[in-house]
Amino acid sequence: MSLINRNTDYAIRALVQLAQKKGKVVAVAQLAKAEKMPQPFLRRIMQVLCQNGLVVSHQGKKGGFSLRKKPAEISLGEIARVFQGGVDISQCLFRNFGCHNRQNCFLRKRLKKIEKIVVSELERTNIASFLTER
Amino acid sequence: MSLINRNTDYAIRALVQLAQKKGKVVAVAQLAKAEKMPQPFLRRIMQVLCQNGLVVSHQGKKGGFSLRKKPAEISLGEIARVFQGGVDISQCLFRNFGCHNRQNCFLRKRLKKIEKIVVSELERTNIASFLTER
DNA sequence: ACATAATGATACTTTTTGGGTATCATATGA
DNA sequence: TCATATGATACCCAAAAAGTATCATTATGT
Secondary structure (H helix, E strand, O other): OOOOOOHHHHHHHHHHHHHOOOOOEEOHHHHHHOOOOOHHHHHHHHHHHHHHOOOOEEEEOOOEEEOOOOHOOOOOHHHHHHHHHOOOOOOOOOOOOOOOOHHHHHHHHHHHHHHHHHHHHHHOOOOHHOOOOO | OOOOHHHHHHHHHHHHHHOOOOOOOEEEHHHHHHHHOOHHHHHHHHHHHOOOOOOEEEOOOOOOEOOOOOOHOHHHHHHHHHHHHHOOOOOOOOOOOOOOHHHHHHHHHHHHHHHHHHHHHHHEHHHHHHOOOO
């Protein structure tokens, strides 16, 4: 099990690259090549990022994508929300959906607590966090 | 995505039940019924718990399983380790296994950090933690 | 104008994994 | 000796994740 899936992973890497280019327009082909991501897959991811207002798309020759927000304003939490509907670490696994006593489930309570911690970590980590480290 | 899978989930529920029975021998059929878990599936889970020294099996008529350790000595972390090989929240999702620079992967580092927090929470939560709450 | 090189939109395929069954063998208490 | 429990394994199924393919549209440079 993993906290983030590949969509999220690739999206983060692409966004970090865009951030390094300081708002310049970069084509998917370049982004994909740099981190060895499958291009058509990344293309779809960029479209979704565009639809969700994280990047701006530029059509036509010399087109590509550029950041729409400041790196510091894009958190991992937001990206995860786009591609995974957030981080739902404590989801009920019970047979046929739904524990018979969801409200009082002892296990659920405990996992929710852990989830909160994780989510807050993801919120305070943003694209800018990664710029200096590289 | 979920922190624990169903094996782990069911195992926890079964162990809590056994803890409530204070070391008495309980058949899988009973355990399964109480939490509405699929019996043959739970049976396999109990076998694994037995092989890993968490419970003792008693064969034959009037057989079943009983706790081998004190509830306080069985952590969620240990159970997760048995059924999921631990909590590997920061696993590399990169194409064909392995980032090209696993050591310096900025994303991996960050996720590892979060993973540590989660694991420590799971370690300090044990079966006894759930006994009073019910 | 037009070829080229980019994204838009969408449908499809493949792979992996989680979750679950089925079955036969073995042990044991009444 | 029979009923009822676990031991050990092999197998199946469905859903989700990951990735591919294709055709339409838009902009640029000549």
